Amino acid sequence: xxxxxxxxxxxxxxxxxxxxxxxxxxxxxxxxxxxxxxxxxxxxxxxxxxxxxxxxxxxxxxxxxxxxxxxxxxxxxxxxxxxxxxxxxxxxxxxxxxxxxxxxxxxxxxxxxxxxxxxxxxxxxxxxxxxxxxxxxxxxxxxxxxxxxxxxxxxxxxxxxxxxxxxxxxxxxxxxxxxxxxxxxxxxxxxxxxxxxxxxxxxxxxxxxxxxxxxxxxxxxxxxxxxxxxxxxxxxxxxxxxxxxxxxxxxxxxxxxxxxxxxxxxxxxxxxxxxxxxxxxxxxxxxxxxxxxxxxxxxxxxxxxxxxxxxxxxxxxxxxxxxxxxxxxxxxxxxxxxxxxxxxxxxxxxxxxxxxxxxxxxxxxxxxxxxxxxxxxxxxxxxxxxxxxxxxxxxx
Amino acid sequence: xxxxxxxxxxxxxxxxxxxxxxxxxxxxxxxxxxxxxxxxxxxxxxxxxxxxxxxxxxxxxxxxxxxxxxxxxxxxxxxxxxxxxx
Numbered sequence: 001x002x003x004x005x006x007x008x009x010x011x012x013x014x015x016x017x018x019x020x021x022x023x024x025x026x027x028x029x030x031x032x033x034x035x036x037x038x039x040x041x042x043x044x045x046x047x048x049x050x051x052x053x054x055x056x057x058x059x060x061x062x063x064x065x066x067x068x069x070x071x072x073x074x075x076x077x078x079x080x081x082x083x084x085x086x087x088x089x090x091x092x093x094x095x096x097x098x099x100x101x102x103x104x105x106x107x108x109x110x111x112x113x114x115x116x117x118x119x120x121x122x123x124x125x126x127x128x129x130x131x132x133x134x135x136x137x138x139x140x141x142x143x144x145x146x147x148x149x150x151x152x153x154x155x156x157x158x159x160x161x162x163x164x165x166x167x168x169x170x171x172x173x174x175x176x177x178x179x180x181x182x183x184x185x186x187x188x189x190x191x192x193x194x195x196x197x198x199x200x201x202x203x204x205x206x207x208x209x210x211x212x213x214x215x216x217x218x219x220x221x222x223x224x225x226x227x228x229x230x231x232x233x234x235x236x237x238x239x240x241x242x243x244x245x246x247x248x249x250x251x252x253x254x255x256x257x258x259x260x261x262x263x264x265x266x267x268x269x270x271x272x273x274x275x276x277x278x279x280x281x282x283x284x285x286x287x288x289x290x291x292x293x294x295x296x297x298x299x300x301x302x303x304x305x306x307x308x309x310x311x312x313x314x315x316x317x318x319x320x321x322x323x324x325x326x327x328x329x330x331x332x333x334x335x336x337x338x339x340x341x342x343x344x345x346x347x348x349x350x351x352x353x354x355x356x357x358x359x360x361x362x363x364x365x366x367x368x369x370x371x372x373x374x375x376x377x378x379x380x381x382x383x384x385x386x387x388x389x390x391x392x393x394x395x396x
Numbered sequence: 397x398x399x400x401x402x403x404x405x406x407x408x409x410x411x412x413x414x415x416x417x418x419x420x421x422x423x424x425x426x427x428x429x430x431x432x433x434x435x436x437x438x439x440x441x442x443x444x445x446x447x448x449x450x451x452x453x454x455x456x457x458x459x460x461x462x463x464x465x466x467x468x469x470x471x472x473x474x475x476x477x478x479x480x481x482x
Contacts, residue, residue, distance in 0.1 A: 151427035156420045186427045188454045192420040194447050214458040216427055230431065230482070231459055261432065269416055290417030290425070320419050338416035341445060 001026050004309060005083055005091060007073045007251070008099035009036060009058045012284035012298030014366045016097060019306040022065035028093075030085065032072035034058045037126070038362050040295070040355075043158065043325065046122035046132035046241075047165035054126065054359075061366050073100075077254040078277050095309055098265050098274065098282040099302075100249035102154055102293060108245040109149045111220030115240055122162060123154055123243055135239055136169060141178030142238030144170075145227060149217040150245030151186045152262055154285055154293040157324040157334060159183070160190055160200050162241060164327035167207045181209045182235055184227070186216035193342035196324075196334050203326060203347075217242075246293070248286055264288035269338065270315040272305055281305045289318070292334070296321045299365070299374075321381065323355035331355050333381075340383035407478070409438040415472055416444060423451040426477070430459065433479045438464070441475045448473055 002025055006013045009031025020027050036058045044050035059068050071085035076096070084090050104124045106116040120131025146163045153159070163183045170179045183190055183204065190204055190211055191197040204211060215229040220240075227242075228234045248263030258266050258274050266275040267287040274280040283305055284298030291297050300319050307314035318338030325331050331352030336342035345351075364370050412429045414422035422443035429439045441448065449466055452475045456463045464476040 151424045151431065153420070187420075187423055188451050188458075192424050193418060194421075194451075196419070214455065216431065290414055292419050318416055318418075322419075334419055336418045338418075341418045341447070 002094040002309075003028065003092065004095045004097065005030065005093035006097045006099060007031075007076070007083060008101060008249075008284070008286065009033060009068075010039075010099060010101050010284060010298065011295050011362075011366060012302045013097070013099035014058065014061050015299055015368065016099065016283065016302035016306055017066045018063045018366065018368045019302065020066075020309065022063070025309070026067075027065070028067045028069060028091065029058075029062060030069050030071060030073050030083065030091075031058055032070070034068075034070045036061055036366075038359060039123075040155070040323075041359055042122045042124075042126070042129040043161055043165070045126055045129040046120070047136065047162060047169060049133045049137070052126045052130065056363065061363070063367070073251055075252045075254070078258065078274065078280050079254060081279065094279065096274075096280040097305055098280070098286050099284050099298065100251065100286045102246040102248055102264075102285040104244035105247040106244040108247075109217055109219060111222055112149060112217075112242065112244060114222045115220060115242060116244055119240055119242070121242065121244055123158065123246075132241055136166065136241075139170070139175070139179075139239055141175055143180040143182060143236060144239045144241065145182045145184060145235055145237040146241040147184035147212075147215070147217075148186065148243040151216065152246050153243060154246050155322065156192060156292050156294075157196075157322050159185065159243060160204070161325045161327075162243075163190075163204065163209055164207070165325065166241065167209060168327040176208075181207075182212060182237075183209050184212045184215040184217070184229075184235065186214065188213050193334065193336070195342045195344040196332075198344055199332060199347065200324070200326070246285075260288050262288075269318065271308065272301055272316055281308070289316075291318050291338075292320045292322055294320065294322045300378075317384070319378070319383070321378070323351065323358065325352060325355060335381055335383045337383050343383055407436055407438045408434075409440055412439060412441045414441060414443045414445075414448075418445050418447075421445055421451070422448040423455060426452065426455060426475075430461075430479070430482075433482060435479055435482050437479045439477045439479065441477065442472045443475070444472055446473065448475060452477065 041054040075084040106112040120128040189197045218230045265282040267282040283301035285293040322334040330347040414425040462478040
């Protein structure tokens with residue numbers, strides 16, 4: 001029986017572990033924490049004061065035959081095929097899957113650590129998302145600046161979602177006329193992929209949101225409440241809602257060059273193998289793949305790796321499928337792949353409803369019980385087979 | 397994104413492989429490489445998304461850096477940018 005070691009306890013790790021046949025594989029999952037969070041819900045904790053019970057026990061999400069070890073992995077030796085934990089234990093593997101995700105790293109931007117502590121963020125923990133809500137809840141007017149502080153981001157739609165939900169909140173509270181909303185982005189436009197930007201930017205402008213493109217945050221001066229960009233601009237804030245930069249897990253690799261400058265694992269785009277190794281894979285946010293860091297990627301990549309481990313040919317096609325909340329009960333999806341540009345999809349209520357439903361379906365999907373439904377849905381929305389009217393290219 | 401330093405040319409050249417990226421897109425990889433660049437560096441961006449051309453032009457105009465060339469190759473679009481300001 002082959003031993004598969006999966007490092008990480010998020011959606012990709014959990015789905016993959018549950019997919020592997022217990023008759024063929026001894027599956028061990030290592031995670032530094034037994035708390036498994038449905039991360040997209042942080043948006044609603046931060047901007048709608050939603051129910052914060054979005055965490056479940058990882059052990060209970062794994063099939064009974066999967067061995068769960070709650071210890072942080074500190075070192076992975078790809079040549080020797082071993083992982084070491086903080087407790088000093090070593091484990092051999094036949095196949096390895098790295099699914100360690102990303103974490104926020106406010107220290108990359110001078111001044112951001114102080115703001116992160118005070119104002120929170122909606123990309124790390126329930127407590128930090130509740131800080132965002134606490135500040136929004138007591139806000140009575142002034143300038144709210146919202147945006148990402150690095151070109152590297154988890155969930156690319158999340159800055160736009162946060163801005164539009166902020167607009168909805170201050171309007172509902174009768175504060176909009178006393179509020180200046182400023183959206184900063186390191187990209188040429190609010191949403192980096194142009195076809196989706198063609199949907200979101202007009203909505204933002206219609207709602208009176210000021211957009212500062214090409215604003216890549218260089219440093220922040222909390223004393224004067226000013227954010228400075230690399231490009232030489234600055235903006236003053238009364239309430240900042242900033243998304244910190246992201247880095248990969250703090251694990252030492254041998255060889256070290258399988259990590260890039262952000263500590264993302266250098267991964268083959270199709271086979272998901274870690275650079276230079278046939279028996280080691282990486283999935284989800286932990287990789288350096290040129291796709292969105294989002295749960296759908298982890299899910300589809302877990303499927304590919306499960307097949308490859310079973311000896312069935314498979315390749316990842318770069319599929320993205322991210323729900324976008326456009327506020328006031330409407331939403332859309334960002335859908336694309338390595339070979340299909342992102343499609344322009346008009347907002348509707350059904351898309352928003354589907355995003356809301358995912359909060360309930362998520363826990364079932366981890367066990368693999370919804371795979372036939374996902375098969376049907378992903379085939380139906382396959383961007384490589386899309387009708388021309390849906391995939392309107394906006395670049396000549 | 398895959399980046400590596402090429403040593404064959406005089407100026408430090410960073411190759412940014414953004415092929416296959418449509419979301420978030422090659423411009424995000426260029427922005428990240430710019431963050432790490434110094435004045436005098438050359439960034440060579442490989443992309444397959446045709447949106448890279450107007451984006452790089454807008455980026456260069458905004459940041460006042462120089463586009464050395466934009467080259468349509470059979471399998472990719474290669475954009476070479478020289479960093480003049482940082």
